[in-house]
Amino acid sequence: xxxxxxxxxxxxxxxxxxxxxxxxxxxxxxxxxxxxxxxxxxxxxxxxxxxxxxxxxxxxxxxxxxxxxxxxxxxxxxxxxxxxxxxxxxxxxxxxxxxxxxxxxxxxxxxxxxxxxxxxxxxxxxxxxxxxxxxxxxxxxxxxxxxxxxxxxxxxxxxxxxxxxxxxxxxxxxxxxxxxxxxxxxxxxxxxxxxxxxxxxxxxxxxxxxxxxxxxxxxxxxxxxxxxxxxxxxxxxxxxxxxxxxxxxxxxxxxxxxxxxxxxxxxxxxxxxxxxxxxxxxxxxxxxxxxxxxxxxxxxxxxxxxxxxxxxxxxxxxxxxxxxxxxxxxxxxxxxxxxxxxxxxxxxxxxxxxxxxxxxxxxxxxxxxxxxxxxxxxxxxxxxxxxxxxxxxxxxxxxxxxxxxxxxxxxxxxxxxxxxxxxxxxxxxxxxxxxxxxxxxxxxxxxxxxxxxxxxxxxxxxxxxxxxxxxxxxxxxxxxxxxxxxxxxxxxxxxxxxxxxxxxxxxxxxxxxxxxxxxxxxxxxxxx
Amino acid sequence: xxxxxxxxxxxxxxxxxxxxxxxxxxxxxxxxxxxxxxxxxxxxxxxxxxxxxxxxxxxxxxxxxxxxxxxxxxxxxxxxxxxxxxxxxxxxxxxxxxxxxxxxxxxxxxxxxxxxxxxxxxxxxxxxxxxxxxxxxxxxxxxxxxxxxxxxxxxxxxxxxxxxxxxxxxxxxxxxxxxxxxxxxxxxxxxxxxxxxxxxxxxxxxxxxxxxxxxxxxxxxxxxxxxxxxxxxxxxxxxxxxxxxxxxxxxxxxxxxxxxxxxxxxxxxxxxxxxxxxxxxxxxxxxxxxxxxxxxxxxxxxxxxxxx
Numbered sequence: 001x002x003x004x005x006x007x008x009x010x011x012x013x014x015x016x017x018x019x020x021x022x023x024x025x026x027x028x029x030x031x032x033x034x035x036x037x038x039x040x041x042x043x044x045x046x047x048x049x050x051x052x053x054x055x056x057x058x059x060x061x062x063x064x065x066x067x068x069x070x071x072x073x074x075x076x077x078x079x080x081x082x083x084x085x086x087x088x089x090x091x092x093x094x095x096x097x098x099x100x101x102x103x104x105x106x107x108x109x110x111x112x113x114x115x116x117x118x119x120x121x122x123x124x125x126x127x128x129x130x131x132x133x134x135x136x137x138x139x140x141x142x143x144x145x146x147x148x149x150x151x152x153x154x155x156x157x158x159x160x161x162x163x164x165x166x167x168x169x170x171x172x173x174x175x176x177x178x179x180x181x182x183x184x185x186x187x188x189x190x191x192x193x194x195x196x197x198x199x200x201x202x203x204x205x206x207x208x209x210x211x212x213x214x215x216x217x218x219x220x221x222x223x224x225x226x227x228x229x230x231x232x233x234x235x236x237x238x239x240x241x242x243x244x245x246x247x248x249x250x251x252x253x254x255x256x257x258x259x260x261x262x263x264x265x266x267x268x269x270x271x272x273x274x275x276x277x278x279x280x281x282x283x284x285x286x287x288x289x290x291x292x293x294x295x296x297x298x299x300x301x302x303x304x305x306x307x308x309x310x311x312x313x314x315x316x317x318x319x320x321x322x323x324x325x326x327x328x329x330x331x332x333x334x335x336x337x338x339x340x341x342x343x344x345x346x347x348x349x350x351x352x353x354x355x356x357x358x359x360x361x362x363x364x365x366x367x368x369x370x371x372x373x374x375x376x377x378x379x380x381x382x383x384x385x386x387x388x389x390x391x392x393x394x395x396x397x398x399x400x401x402x403x404x405x406x407x408x409x410x411x412x413x414x415x416x417x418x419x420x421x422x423x424x425x426x427x428x429x430x431x432x433x434x435x436x437x438x439x440x441x442x443x444x445x446x447x448x449x450x451x452x453x454x455x456x457x458x459x460x461x462x463x464x465x466x467x468x469x470x471x472x473x474x475x476x477x478x479x480x481x482x483x484x485x486x487x488x489x490x491x492x493x494x495x496x497x498x499x500x501x502x503x504x505x506x507x508x509x510x511x512x513x514x515x516x517x518x519x520x521x522x523x524x525x526x527x528x
Numbered sequence: 529x530x531x532x533x534x535x536x537x538x539x540x541x542x543x544x545x546x547x548x549x550x551x552x553x554x555x556x557x558x559x560x561x562x563x564x565x566x567x568x569x570x571x572x573x574x575x576x577x578x579x580x581x582x583x584x585x586x587x588x589x590x591x592x593x594x595x596x597x598x599x600x601x602x603x604x605x606x607x608x609x610x611x612x613x614x615x616x617x618x619x620x621x622x623x624x625x626x627x628x629x630x631x632x633x634x635x636x637x638x639x640x641x642x643x644x645x646x647x648x649x650x651x652x653x654x655x656x657x658x659x660x661x662x663x664x665x666x667x668x669x670x671x672x673x674x675x676x677x678x679x680x681x682x683x684x685x686x687x688x689x690x691x692x693x694x695x696x697x698x699x700x701x702x703x704x705x706x707x708x709x710x711x712x713x714x715x716x717x718x719x720x721x722x723x724x725x726x727x728x729x730x731x732x733x734x735x736x737x738x739x740x741x742x743x744x745x746x747x748x749x750x751x752x753x754x755x756x757x758x759x760x761x762x763x764x765x766x767x768x769x770x771x772x773x774x775x776x777x778x779x780x781x782x783x784x785x786x787x788x789x790x791x792x793x794x795x796x797x798x799x800x801x802x803x804x805x806x807x808x809x810x811x812x813x814x815x816x817x818x819x820x821x822x823x824x825x826x827x828x829x830x831x832x833x834x835x836x
Contacts, residue, residue, distance in 0.1 A: 042611050050566065122580050124566065127573040139575045195612070215613070215621060216786035218696065242693065243794065247784045250677070251693045254684045376797060406797055408560025447571035449564065 033236040034508065034523050037248035037260035040216055040241040043198035045190075046181035047116040047123045053179055055239055058221055058521055059203035060184040061229055063090060063109075063176040066432045066515040068282070070337040072174055072472075075229055076104065076185070076204060078159075080176060085168035085470045090176075092159040096228045098187040099208035106161035108204075110153045112186035114138070119145055125182030127447070128175070128430075133164040168468035170475045171435045179430040179516065206232045206521050216241050232521035255505045259523070262501040264378045268322040274503045280324055282335040283428070284516035285498030286437050287328065289386065290425030290452050293491060294417045301490055302362035307422065308347055308493030310355035310393035316385045317496065324501055328494035331483045332437040335497075335516055338476030339434060343483055344494060352393040359394055368398040370421035374410040374450075375403030379424060386422065411449045425450050425492065432515045434479035438463060442486060454491035536820050543816060544809065548601070551808045552594050555801040562586075562610060562799035584610060597802065607802040609795075615806045618791065626787035628699050629780070630772035632707035637714045638765060644715075645722020645761075650749065652727055660723070664716035676709045676782040693784035706783040710776055714768050721764055725757035732756075759829055763822050770818035774811035 041052030046060055063077035074080070076096060082088040096104040115121065117129045119139040129135055133152030138145045152164035165172065176183050185204055190197040200212035206229060207221035219239045223232060242248040245263035252260050253273060262270050262278070270278045289307070291298045298304060313327035326334075330343040346354075359365060369390060373383045380403060387401040404410040413419050427448055429436040440446040443463065444455045462485055466478025502511055502518055512522035563580045566572060572580075581587055585596060600607055606615040648660040667675075683705055684692030695702045729735060730753060738748045777789035788807055795803040827833045 042613075119575060119579065122576045122583070124572055124576065126576055127571065130573065139573075141575075215618065218694075240694070241786075242784050243786075243790055244781050244784060247680075247693045247782055250680050250685060251784075254680075254688065254692055256684075256691060256693065405558070406560070406799075408558070408562055408565045408799055410560070411565055412560040447573065449571050 031236055032234045032525055034234050034258045035238040035240050037242050037257050038239045044201045045198040046184035047125050050124050056181050057178050058205055058207040059201055060205040062178045064173050066177045068513040068515050070432050080173040085170045085468055086165050088163040088172055090161050097226055098204050099202045099224055102187045104204045105158050106155045108185035110155050110161050114150045116182050117150055128180050128182035131165050133166050170470045171433045174431050174433045177431050234523055252503055252505055258505045258508055262503050267324050270503055277504045279502045279511045281500045281513045283498040283500040284333055284335045285428040286333045287496040288425040289493050289495050290423040291492045292419050295420055300362040302358040304490050305347055306355040306359040309351045311389045312350040320381045324499050326497040328496050331494055332434040333497045336432050336434045340480050365396050369396050371401040372419050373403055373424035374407045376406055438482055452492040540816050547812050548805055548809050551805045555804050556590050558799050606806045609800050609803050615803050622788045622791050625785050628703055632703045633710040633772055634769050636711035637718050641715045641718025642722050645719040649723040649726025664719050667712050668716035672778055679705055679709055706779050710779045722761050725760050729753050729757045766818050766822040770815040773814050
């Protein structure tokens with residue numbers, strides 16, 4: 001028995017020995033520190049990140065900045081101007097520096113953009129620059145490119161550069177806003193070692209790194225005192241990685257973490273759990289129910305309209321998302337300026353009698369309606385609800401909702417057109433313009449892997465016409481025309497305008513809403 | 529004994545090749561392209577996808593990919609994942625978490641499970657015995673997910689006693705809750721097994737002979753009964769440790785512990801072939817090694833068991 005006790009004791013000592021490093025990240029008196037639950041960022045290089053938006057937005061400042069009301073303002077840029085929507089002149093604000101003191105110049109942008117677009121680098125965000133002249137030369141179909149520079153970029157002086165686009169695009173300034181991190185500047189120091197830079201980036205934003213980023217460990221950024229943009233209200237942000245956001249939810253409830261983006265699985269209860277400390281912000285996510293336009297049963301427009309009118313969107317939202325998601329009434333989310341109200345009209349309004357009648361006129365529906373969606377993403381409730389609604393309200397006996405094993409499998413089925421029924425289809429826009437959502441869903445080049453493959457020359461033409469407008473109001477009118485044209489064909493029912501829901505611990509008095517996100521840096525702390 | 533050990537080690541090598549190939553092929557066969565879903569909703573341009581695919585030789589046939597992988601593996605190189613991170617480094621950063629969690633859970637199982645089993649076995653058919661039976665069956669029948677979330681709500685949110693996510697408070701604080709939840713599931717088995725074994729031994733002829741010889745209760749139970757009851761329990765505990773080291777996927781997920789189980793789950797989800805094979809191979813090796821150690825231990829404890 002003594003021996004056993006000794007072994008246990010030894011094990012205990014060994015365990016205690018290998019646990020290093022205690023807790024960190026709590027605020028100490030004067031420092032206004034907040035913590036934010038994130039998933040592990042993988043890399044903080046703005047040209048490569050795909051899931052580190054929150055972090056790079058604090059470390060870097062974009063040229064332009066879209067506010068929560070959708071209005072465009074200038075941040076690192078003083079102006080971004082064009083008369084023909086093809087040739088753009090970007091003027092930078094003077095006096096800006098990177099966190100290592102290096103000046104932010106026109107060259108910081110031009111060199112960075114060429115690097116992001118350079119084919120052999122294979123950087124994840126290179127697609128954001130596809131419309132800049134010279135992009136194709138950096139990405140030849142075969143072999144190595146013969147140049148390393150984007151030919152459409154010219155440095156004029158220290159603070160000015162010009163951009164030539166492949167096709168006219170009046171939305172270019174909006175594309176330069178805070179979530180399109182492929183357009184962020186890079187300091188000279190980055191080019192020495194991009195792996196190291198991805199772990200400890202030096203940006204031009206309101207916050208700088210404290211130490212580097214290590215996988216699965218909290219990461220801290222502190223205020224950069226020489227920052228020339230609007231002064232943030234907090235001094236320090238700690239990004240805490242979680243693999244399971246429902247765990248993060250419980251951790252915020254326990255007060256261990258301050259802020260989180262509420263996962264879908266907790267939306268139904270967030271208002272009950274958090275009361276005033278739950279925030280619902282306008283999102284840029286657009287949710288459709290994709291339809292297999294390649295299957296002849298869905299080729300009659302009345303079938304597609306019947307499906308749309310047979311689903312009580314508000315009831316679905318009430319049950320699954322606590323009424324937070326808003327039933328869609330247009331093809332783009334309201335966070336994108338100029339999105340018309342109630343454009344979809346009765347086609348997006350629940351009307352089971354009319355739905356049944358339309359389906360009967362189209363000759364009914366034969367066989368099983370097999371709804372598919374990516375598994376393991378918390379979407380089961382939503383698609384089962386759709387299945388129930390369609391079964392009850394359309395009188396189709398066999399409606400099933402089946403998840404795929406994972407996202408890659410879903411993508412493959414969708415790309416190969418192997419789906420035989422309604423399917424998951426959504427797009428979260430990176431910049432607040434109807435252009436982003438419409439392009440992704442309705443153009444081949446949009447490349448959205450889960451969107452409806454509905455591409456027509458007419459839509460392409462109307463989109464190009466709207467894109468060519470420099471005047472924002474004229475552009476908006478153009479995009480509304482695109483929506484009207486698409487609705488005539490009604491390729492797939494728009495379902496929801498996604499809302500982004502956040503919850504906070506009681507240390508936070510107020511969250512600041514951003515465009516399609518929150519402005520973490522402008523969080524107000526409670527006085528205690 | 530030596531021959532037995534060598535034979536088992538050779539088996540291990542064969543299993544190693546078989547398993548790595550089987551898992552590599554399984555990941556290869558998963559439908560869908562892991563590269564084009566690297567960006568989530570946001571599509572990567574086809575050119576970028578193609579370039580990354582070439583970088584990792586994903587367009588090669590299975591046998592060529594596997595041989596390449598094996599070649600690197602034999603030189604000790606576990607390769608890199610699709611984001612360019614070293615698999616060996618990622619594993620190395622996660623083993624300490626998993627080992628701490630598994631050992632803590634295991635110690636809890638040993639102390640409480642064997643303790644309860646001993647008490648129940650020595651007090652056969654009393655209310656204590658039945659109480660232990662009911663208690664262990666009750667807690668083991670609650671799904672681990674429910675148990676974990678309830679424990680988080682009670683001890684983390686309501687009582688604010690223990691951290692519920694992450695390892696930033698270090699050992700033991702951060703590990704107490706997940707380890708206890710994890711331990712509970714082996715507990716019933718350990719307790720029942722110990723009880724049964726003790727009851728069997730107590731009623732065996734040699735124990736009756738010991739009583740007849742007039743040995744003290746302490747000596748009969750403390751030395752003879754315990755040692756003879758230990759064999760099945762020890763076998764179970766050793767295999768259980770192997771399972772704990774590799775099987776804490778759910779617990780690591782719910783408690784946000786950056787361990788090996790969590791990495792395995794994430795890697796399977798995104799079709800990270802090299803990472804999955806690396807982890808699975810390591811886990812299987814651990815399992816085989818622990819069962820080898822068990823076999824050797826058994827023959828030490830009970831000379832009647834020979835391996836020649």
